[in-house]
Every structure is written in structure tokens, then in C-alpha cells.
Amino acid sequence: EADIYQTPRYLVIGTGKKITLECSQTMGHDKMYWYQQDPGMELHLIHYSYGVNSTEKGDLSSESTVSRIRTEHFPLTLESARPSHTSQYLCASSEYTGELFFGEGSRLTVL
Amino acid sequence: EDKVVQSPLSLVVHEGDTVTLNCSYEVTNFRSLLWYKQEKKAPTFLFMLTSSGIEKKSGRLSSILDKKELFSILNITATQTGDSAVYLCAVRTGNQFYFGTGTSLTVIP
Structure with a gap:
């Protein structure tokens, strides 16, 4: 069982x-990685990190930012949420050669 | 541009049927191909394939990779309603994972 945790699970703002x-x-x-997934759609990589103090933007343009100050922690921030940000956000991590482990996801709704 | 293509996009079968899901890819620096099952929440890991021709098997599920023709298949035999889900294929290249759009499988009792 993967030990990767996301909070909140659901958020309406x-x-x-x-x-x-x-x-x-x-x-x-x-x-560590952040993916965005709309219902019935593919996962899109929005940010990733190879280690502490390393962050990169993914293939999908995103207005979010990330930080990696500690190995175990990879928060994603939206400075000013808009309805277009409504989606599911999946965090994941991996070793060098192994599979990707996913968290339970954070489902965001912006009104 | 790296890409992963899955087919069919969706599939409806009856319990007991056998299904084959396809995943083809065009990537640089291939490392491995992974299959995931996604129900309502996050994807759960099924298989990781790195070598051609070696079948991986887990219960009623099996998968094989062809690195020459750049594709993989996922077989599910004697399907059950609990197999209903989206099946995702991902290819690892270096430090990134590229996902297909998934195949939505519905198993009817």
C-alpha cells in the first residue's frame, strides 16, 4: 500500500x-509529480520535482506553483482560483526505476 | 513529441467475456510501460513491463510488451462487474510518465 497523502480530498471555494x-x-x-485530470479525460502533468529545491513545469500550462523544501512534502498553490481550475488534482511519487504511486486526489470546485 | 495511444476508448462486455486492451507508444528514451486501473479515485498499479515478450500475470489479468512494434496489451479473462473501470497505460521515459487517455471498461452482469 502506497504511503502518499493528499489534503483536502474535496474543496469548494x-x-x-x-x-x-x-x-x-x-x-x-x-x-514527485502533480497531475490534473478532468472527468473522463487523460492525466496531464502540471509540475514535477526530482528532489529538494528542484521543481519543473510539466506539459500542461498551469497557473499554479509548487515548492519542494522537504523530500516528503510537495504542496501545490493557486494564488487566485478561477472556475477553469475546477478539476481533480493527483499527486504522485516514484523511485528511480519503479512505478508511480498516487495519492487519493484532491477534487477542487471553484464557483 | 512523446505520445501514448490507447484503444478502444470504451468497451462494454458481459460478465465472463475476455477483453484485450491495447496501448501503443512513440517515445524517446523508453524505460518501462505501466498499466493502472482507475475507478472513482486515484489510479492503482497493475503491472510494470520493461522487457519484450515476457508476460506478467496476476489472477485473471495479464500483460505483455512488444518493444519492436511499440505496443502492449492487457488481457482480462472471465470478466466480473468489479473489473469495470478505466484502464490507463503509461510510459516512463527518464524521469517522466506519459499517460494515454485510458480505456473505459464496463462489465454488465
């Missing part, structure tokens, strides 16, 4: 609010 989606893993993985 108003336009313009700042939010942070938390992601923590206890497996000591260096690589």
Missing part, C-alpha cells in the same frame, strides 16, 4: 481565493 493542496509521502521518494 469562491473565485479569487488562494488555495494550497497538500501532498506528503513517507516512502523517501525523490521524484
Whole structure:
């Protein structure tokens, strides 16, 4: 069983609010990822990190930002949420050669 | 541009049927191919394939990779309603994972 946790699981907020989606893993993985997934659609990589103080933007343009100050923690922040940010956000981590472990996801609704 | 293509996009079968899901890819620096099952929540890991021609099996599910023709198949025999889900194929290249759009499988009792 994967030890990767996301909070909150569900969030409904108003336009313009700042939010942070938390992601923590206890497996000591260096690589962590944030994916965005709309219902019935594919996963899109929005941010990834190879280790502490390393962050990169993914293939999908995103107005969010991430930080990686500690190995186990990879939070994602939206400075000013808009309805177009309504989606499911999945955090994941991996070792160098292994599979990707996913958290339970954070489902965000912006009104 | 790296890409992963899955087919069919959706499939409806009756319990007991056998299904074959397809995944083809065009990527640089291939490392491995992974299959995931996604129900209402996050994807759960099924198989990781790195070598051609070696079948991986878990119960009624099996998968095989062809690195020459750049595809993989996922077989499910004697399907059950609990197999209803979206099946995702992902390819690892270096440090990134590229996902297909998934195959939505519905198993009717």
C-alpha cells in the first residue's frame, strides 16, 4: 500500500481565493509529480520535482506553483482560483526505476 | 513529441467475456510501460513491463510488451462487474510518465 497523502480530498471555494493542496509521502521518494485530470479525460502533468529545491513545469500550462523544501512534502498553490481550475488534482511519487504511486486526489470546485 | 495511444476508448462486455486492451507508444528514451486501473479515485498499479515478450500475470489479468512494434496489451479473462473501470497505460521515459487517455471498461452482469 502506497504511503502518499493528499489534503483536502474535496474543496469548494469562491473565485479569487488562494488555495494550497497538500501532498506528503513517507516512502523517501525523490521524484514527485502533480497531475490534473478532468472527468473522463487523460492525466496531464502540471509540475514535477526530482528532489529538494528542484521543481519543473510539466506539459500542461498551469497557473499554479509548487515548492519542494522537504523530500516528503510537495504542496501545490493557486494564488487566485478561477472556475477553469475546477478539476481533480493527483499527486504522485516514484523511485528511480519503479512505478508511480498516487495519492487519493484532491477534487477542487471553484464557483 | 512523446505520445501514448490507447484503444478502444470504451468497451462494454458481459460478465465472463475476455477483453484485450491495447496501448501503443512513440517515445524517446523508453524505460518501462505501466498499466493502472482507475475507478472513482486515484489510479492503482497493475503491472510494470520493461522487457519484450515476457508476460506478467496476476489472477485473471495479464500483460505483455512488444518493444519492436511499440505496443502492449492487457488481457482480462472471465470478466466480473468489479473489473469495470478505466484502464490507463503509461510510459516512463527518464524521469517522466506519459499517460494515454485510458480505456473505459464496463462489465454488465
